Amino acid sequence: MQSRKKILFIINPISGVSRKFQLPLLIESHLNHDLFDSRVEYTKRAHHATELSKQAADEGYYAVAAVGGDGTVNEVSRGLIGSQTALIIVPVGSGNGAARHLNIPLRPKKAIKLINTAKKRVIDTALINELTFINMAGIGFDARVGWLFSKSKIRGLWPYLKIGFREFFQYNEEEYDIRVDGQEIKSKALLVSVANSAQYGFNAIIAPEAVMDDNFLNLCILRKPGIIKGLNVLVRLFSGTINKSDLYKSIKGKEINIRHNGQLAHIDGEPIELNNELNIKIQPESLYVIC
């Protein structure tokens, strides 16, 4: 008889809004225990997920499940990159960009059931100033909104949009000096995103052409619209047609250099302060995912 494959479930107790105490029960009830041998750990602090997932990879686990939002997916992935141990996503965050892009069900029960039949595939990841991202990194307006959102106690799309509307009127475009695989672009922008997946989360699709296993990143530049055009841009963002807007430009590349005046950025939705100069590069086919 074949031995059961080991899966570690890492639950971030503070992510999203849903109740986490049901998760061990859902794993017990819906994972096929003839195939898998499972263990559950809760994160005790930021970055603990990376320590736990790295240890599981070193011990030859089949997979590690990130039970949380994109921040948890990011931290779990950091411990798995370059190993044979695959990432599983059980999305319980609010935006869940990576899960939505990979068509992973947003209901934890369904996401757990999917593990029983899903296949292992390989995806690209990326580095921004040596920090890993899986989904998206960005600077400009979205980084500012993300920063303010992280300080708000309320989660979900509406508080995010509320902060976005409020900030939009005060936020001025900034100058960006960008190089994509040697090609120079000088532009003012509302925001500049570097995307591995198509969306920020909440189905806000900033890079409709992004594919997670094409060995390319998508640099996206969005200029600031006026109020009327702004509504159009918002509709386009949520309908996956932002690339049809004349205020938007996107280019695929493997190595991207961005120089700008600010320091605020986000990496997979988590706010962070970085240098004025950002060096971003693709890490092709560096992470296995069960999806």
Ligand SMILES: Nc1ncnc2c1ncn2[C@@H]1O[C@H](COP(=O)(O)OP(=O)(O)OP(=O)(O)O)[C@@H](O)[C@H]1O
């Ligand atoms: N036990 C913990 N205590 C405090 N922070 C933690 C703990 N475990 C993980 N974290 C931090 O929680 C942060 C947020 O995680 P995550 O993105 O998964 O949730 P979220 O922000 O609610 O989801 P979303 O990004 O979808 O809104 C991560 O940056 C992680 O470092």
